[in-house]
Amino acid sequence: MPASHPPLRPVLLCGGAGTRLWPLSRAEYPKQFLAFGGAHTLLQATVLRTRGLERVVEVGDAIVVCQADHRFIAAQQLTEVGVSGASILLEPEGRNTAPALTLAALQATSGGQDSVLLAMPADHIVQDVDAFQAAVAHGYAGACDGAMVTFGIVPQHAETGYGYIRCAGDAPGPLRDVAGFVEKPDAATAEAYVASGEYLWNGGIFMVRASRWLAAIECFRPDIHAACVAAFAGAVRDLDFIRPDPGAFSASPSDSIDYAVMERLPSARIDLPVRVVPLDAGWSDVGSWDALFNSLPRDGQGNVTVGDCVLSDTDDTLVHAEPGRLVAVVGVSGLVVVVTPDAVLVADKSRSQSVKDLVAGLRTTHAALTRSHRKVHRPWGWYDSIDSGDRFQVKRIVVQPGARLSLQMHHHRAEHWVVVRGTAQVTRGQETFLLAENESTFIPVGERHSLANPGKVPLEIIEVQSGGYLGEDDIVRFEDSYGRS
Secondary structure, three states, X not given: OXXXXXXXXXXXXXXXXXXXXXXXXXXXXXXXXXXOOOOOOHHHHHHHOOOOHHHOXXXXXXXXXXXXXXXXXXXXXXXXXXXXXXXXXXXXOOOOHHHHHHHHHHXXXXXXXXXXXXXXXXXXXXXXXXXXXXXXXXXXXXXXXXXXXXXXXXXXXXXXXXXXXXXXXXXXXXXXXXXXXXXXXXXXXXXXXXXXXOEEEEEEEEEEEHHHHHHHHHHHOHHHHHHHHHHHHOOEEEOOEEEOXXXXXXXOOOOOHHHHOHHHHHHOOOOOOEEEEEEOOOEEOOOOHHHHHOOOOOOOOOOEEEOEEEEEOOEOOEEEEOOOOEEEEEOOEOEEEXXXXXXXXXXXXXXXXXXXXXXHHHHHHOHHHHHOOOEEEEOOEEEEEXXXXXXXXXXXXXXXXXXXXXXXXXXXXXXXXXXXXXXXXXXXXXXXXXXXXXXXXXXXXXXXXXXXXXXXXXXXXXXXXXXXXXXXXXXXXXXXXXXXX
């Protein structure tokens, strides 16, 4: 590879509201962090599909743009698949993909390089990795030549839920000119688009040199550019994370890459040609339960099952059971059945796009169930609220080896800890001691305390809380390894 060719840097756009695949996806744990029965989560699969590109291009460290509340989940999932050195940018608040890519471009140019950015939503499925990598190789050549490159999904049917890209002429080869972008069409128009052979689905994957993106966003949306430049200039390091200045970033309007730049390019009088690479790689944006159904293997009756499921006289149905739950389905067709420890969804598969509207209504009646699961992930491990009642709550807590909870106290609750696996190092007041399996301790109201796992296996305890108020906001932190004090 010629030395003049810039490195490729994967950019993982890791936003998401956690509404479309509820109850599996929640605001604090959106779909990019879910595995859907596979070996890897969608976030992990997104970064892993860039492995192997080293054969044709130098691949630099990934850049991840995510919400601050998701930072530890994202970092842990990258670590689990051996990804190190990633720059994790924390959006102070959601502003859509154009500001997110602008922050990534500023990070990519901060070291003096002008990398080619491969911007990918972190919550999509791509089944054919070889086809994806071949398309990226073609797109890289166009981006090196100064083009803004997008990847158009070869349509499998007439779809009204996606925007379309219209290709210009019959240019040979995989890199084609773009004549324009069109909004989501009605059914008849979508049929005509697909029949013409001139249109591709807009999959939201882009490739461009960092400097070219910054020039384009400054030209078309100087307000977004100025806010992001100011926010990045005021960024601070927090452990392994980069926090842009919240006040400056809040001045940025919310806009997508498509609206802010891409749709303006074909008719714009600036030197930034826009190209498209057709992508036929088993792509899905997993935008609904129906879309997930179409992306997973089916049995002889056309059913998709994940988890412990028993189906009888059932066809064309998706059934998803979380661990520890058996789901039995009899005599139905065309349904979505999703069971988690704290919620159950039953929907007509053809109406799965309406789940987002359902969740909007639940925010007024069952807000907690739209925000988080019963099992809650923390930087040190996780906890599962397995039972609760008047003045008590029972949690199963798992602390990863070498991890430690903050030194903290509670004004309104006492805690009883019982070790069921591993070894616990307990700090209570002025004393520190070890607890082995089947040993326990008591933390009085108002006592400073901490819990750590000094061992090499996960520490598991049962915690019984008692008191007049048991909310998570009754935590006063004095010291914290994860910067939450």
